[in-house]
Amino acid sequence: MRKIAISLLIFIGSLLSASTDTESPVVGILTQELRPNGLIMRHFPDKTSFIAASYVKYLEGGGARVVPIWIGRNHSYYKNLMYKINGVLLPGGSNWFNQSNGYAEAGEHIMQLAVELNHKGRYMPVWGICLGMEFLIYMMANNKEHRVDCNAKNMILPIEFREDYKSSRLFGTISYDVAVAMTTENVTSHWHRFCYTEQDFRNNPLTQIWRVLSVNHDWHGSEFISTVEHVMYPFYGVQFHPEKPQFEFHKSSIPHTAAAIVSSQFFADFFVSEARKSNQSFANESELAMMLIYNYKPEYTGILKSIYTQQYLFSNVEMGLEVRHAHPFG
Numbered sequence: 203m204r205k206i207a208i209s210l211l212i213f214i215g216s217l218l219s220a221s222t223d224t225e226s227p228v229v230g231i232l233t234q235e236l237r238p239n240g241l242i243m244r245h246f247p248d249k250t251s252f253i254a255a256s257y258v259k260y261l262e263g264g265g266a267r268v269v270p271i272w273i274g275r276n277h278s279y280y281k282n283l284m285y286k287i288n289g290v291l292l293p294g295g296s297n298w299f300n301q302s303n304g305y306a307e308a309g310e311h312i313m314q315l316a317v318e319l320n321h322k323g324r325y326m327p328v329w330g331i332c333l334g335m336e337f338l339i340y341m342m343a344n345n346k347e348h349r350v351d352c353n354a355k356n357m358i359l360p361i362e363f364r365e366d367y368k369s370s371r372l373f374g375t376i377s378y379d380v381a382v383a384m385t386t387e388n389v390t391s392h393w394h395r396f397c398y399t400e401q402d403f404r405n406n407p408l409t410q411i412w413r414v415l416s417v418n419h420d421w422h423g424s425e426f427i428s429t430v431e432h433v434m435y436p437f438y439g440v441q442f443h444p445e446k447p448q449f450e451f452h453k454s455s456i457p458h459t460a461a462a463i464v465s466s467q468f469f470a471d472f473f474v475s476e477a478r479k480s481n482q483s484f485a486n487e488s489e490l491a492m493m494l495i496y497n498y499k500p501e502y503t504g505i506l507k508s509i510y511t512q513q514y515l516f517s518n519v520e521m522g523l524e525v526r527h528a529h530p531f532g
């Protein structure tokens with residue numbers, strides 16, 4: 203009797219999960235290499251890649267569950283995963299994406315698949331933050347470099363909306379109060395040495411691909427693009443770090459005011475609502491359970507003087523890569 207009741211529960215549970223999978227989307231976050239012989243590798247010698255926990259908490263705060271996307275895997279791995287998850291977040295970092303590295307190689311598979319999925323009418327939103335936005339634009343420009351040098355490190359800025367920002371998908375539903383907070387208070391955390399400019403976008407013309415929703419000015423007063431959305435696909439990029447105000451406490455420029463939290467939350471809520479529009483799912487609950495980030499525990503790396511308060515760290519074995527014996531004896 204008990205057994206039947208449990209099976210019945212599981213059966214009802216599977217019906218419920220099947221009908222609600224758009225309500226609780228699963229979003230992939232791309233991992234990236236740890237700096238070789240850097241601070242974290244010295245403390246955790248078997249770890250080779252990471253995700254800053256702020257990105258995970260940021261999406262979780264919007265109602266999503268997170269799956270890490272490994273670097274260094276083959277196309278079948280990315281294809282399998284991309285046909286199951288409901289969105290992708292390309293995080294910031296200090297990788298050089300125009301040289302061969304795990305982030306760029308994986309990112310290429312991911313973007314090719316994201317375009318393929320959207321092309322097939324399967325909604326696949328992508329959210330690029332800082333380096334992630336730079337990479338997204340680079341990929342959609344057929345790997346052509348459009349970034350220029352700038353200096354927007356260590357800046358906290360309000361958002362300078364373009365006049366028609368309210369007619370965009372991203373800001374179409376923004377409330378008056380949140381828009382006022384974004385434009386009148388220092389709410390966004392900038393830390394980047396490259397910028398895209400509207401002038402370059404107009405000349406090339408990347409304005410046929412991207413809609414520029416906001417700009418900002420760097421330490422030299424040079425204008426750069428700070429928010430974009432793709433004209434056709436649900437791809438979005440922000441040059442600032444909306445995941446930091448709630449979750450990062452390094453002493454560099456991170457606003458923690460109520461206005462900054464409300465602004466950041468707006469972007470998380472928006473992206474997760476985009477992911478809800480995807481109706482892809484894993485084969486079953488156990489397959490999903492194996493992939494979720496809950497299988498890993500973040501480390502308190504802020505105490506080790508990392509710029510990230512907490513980080514998820516992964517070894518080659520955890521990523522399903524061969525053990526490379528990176529630290530042989532002798």
Ligand SMILES: *[C@@H]1O[C@H](CO)[C@@H](O)[C@H](O)[C@H]1NC(C)=O
Binds near residue numbers: 276277278279522
């Ligand atoms: C991709 O890698 C997996 C293991 O990670 C392997 O089983 C599979 O055969 C590989 N596929 C191709 C096409 O190389």
Ligand SMILES: *[C@@H]1O[C@H](CO)[C@@H](O)[C@H](O)[C@H]1NC(C)=O
Binds near residue numbers: 323325479481482
């Ligand atoms: C959802 O799934 C159905 C059937 O698999 C498909 O026909 C439909 O296009 C999908 N909708 C979206 C928004 O992906």
Ligand SMILES: *[C@@H]1O[C@H](CO)[C@@H](O)[C@H](O)[C@H]1NC(C)=O
Binds near residue numbers: 358387388
């Ligand atoms: C924002 O920051 C700038 C420079 O850091 C400062 O001059 C300005 O007063 C700040 N604005 C607000 C509304 O706090």
Ligand SMILES: *[C@@H]1O[C@H](CO)[C@@H](O)[C@H](O)[C@H]1NC(C)=O
Binds near residue numbers: 485486488489
């Ligand atoms: C769940 O799906 C995976 C992948 O398709 C499969 O290998 C596994 O047997 C399934 N498990 C259950 C309990 O149905």
